[in-house]
Amino acid sequence: MAEASIRSEKPRHIVFKGEEELSKSLAKYTADLSEKFVRERGAFTVVLSGGSLIKSLRKLLEAPYVDSIEWARWHVFWVDERVVKKDHPDSNYKLAFDGFLSKVPIPPGHVYAINDALSPEGAADDYEACLRQLVKTEVVKLSKGNGFPKFDLMFLGMGPDGHVASLFPGHPLVKENQRWVTFIKDSPKPPPQRITFTFPVINSSSYIVQVVCGSNKAAAVHNALGTEKTSDPLPAAMVTPRDGELTWFLDEAAASLLRDKASL
Numbered sequence: 488m489a490e491a492s493i494r495s496e497k498p499r500h501i502v503f504k505g506e507e508e509l510s511k512s513l514a515k516y517t518a519d520l521s522e523k524f525v526r527e528r529g530a531f532t533v534v535l536s537g538g539s540l541i542k543s544l545r546k547l548l549e550a551p552y553v554d555s556i557e558w559a560r561w562h563v564f565w566v567d568e569r570v571v572k573k574d575h576p577d578s579n580y581k582l583a584f585d586g587f588l589s590k591v592p593i594p595p596g597h598v599y600a601i602n603d604a605l606s607p608e609g610a611a612d613d614y615e616a617c618l619r620q621l622v623k624t625e626v627v628k629l630s631k632g633n634g635f636p637k638f639d640l641m642f643l644g645m646g647p648d649g650h651v652a653s654l655f656p657g658h659p660l661v662k663e664n665q666r667w668v669t670f671i672k673d674s675p676k677p678p679p680q681r682i683t684f685t686f687p688v689i690n691s692s693s694y695i696v697q698v699v700c701g702s703n704k705a706a707a708v709h710n711a712l713g714t715e716k717t718s719d720p721l722p723a724a725m726v727t728p729r730d731g732e733l734t735w736f737l738d739e740a741a742a743s744l745l746r747d748k749a750s751l
């Protein structure tokens with residue numbers, strides 16, 4: 488198990504007056520990266536979170552992006568998933584399908600949902616095997632430095648407790664450094680059974696956006712964006728891409744406890 492990584496400088500953060508402005512900027516940021524990766528490698532690997540993130544992607548469903556993005560080149564994954572049936576209200580797949588994926592022409596074969604017939608252990612193994620196959624076929628890149636998969640763009644949310652994906656404060660899974668995908672059966676946030684990417688996978692991404700809105704998350708934002716060294720950082724503070732770019736997209740409420748909170 489690795490030591491928790493501790494960053495030495497603050498990641499870039501952008502504060503928006505409200506979630507409406509944030510979602511417009513997030514759409515442009517995403518469309519620009521889609522264009523770049525499709526041009527460079529003919530594919531764009533995108534990792535979604537569950538929760539409030541999906542609503543913040545809604546501007547991608549509007550002009551000009553809905554018509555200009557090369558949706559057929561997108562490959563979509565989940566950073567974490569609840570081990571429930573795909574039509575269950577708690578499913579991150581269902582949330583994304585209903586609010587986003589059903590409205591854009593991404594080929595169904597490019598949408599990599601978990602196998603919802605398996606146990607948490609089985610679903611994590613199965614999802615990792617799927618990623619290993621996609622690395623072989625070069626749909627997903629491999630990080631040269633550490634041998635973990637390297638996704639083009641990863642969208643992260645954050646809970647009020649500072650959790651990201653299904654990696655919760657104080658849980659031993661935050662230190663997992665061998666597996667690509669692992670499972671949890673005692674998630675403090677329901678439902679208890681989930682699978683999740685591990686930190687080495689998250690931190691191998693080329694681009695990570697951490698999207699956080701709301702005053703109930705202000706304390707965790709303040710904690711995670713601080714530079715104070717701690718041996719027990721919040722999971723959100725452990726998002727430290729090794730060879731990539733991290734940008735926090737915050738609304739004014741989430742940024743309200745930061746000293747540097749000038750908004751766009």
Ligand SMILES: O=C1O[C@H](COP(=O)(O)O)[C@@H](O)[C@H](O)[C@H]1O
Pocket residue numbers: 536537538539540567568569579643644645646647650651652653676
């Ligand atoms: O349970 C989860 O929570 C986090 C945060 O969700 P939010 O609704 O507070 O934005 C989410 O990022 C994660 O994917 C999800 O499984």
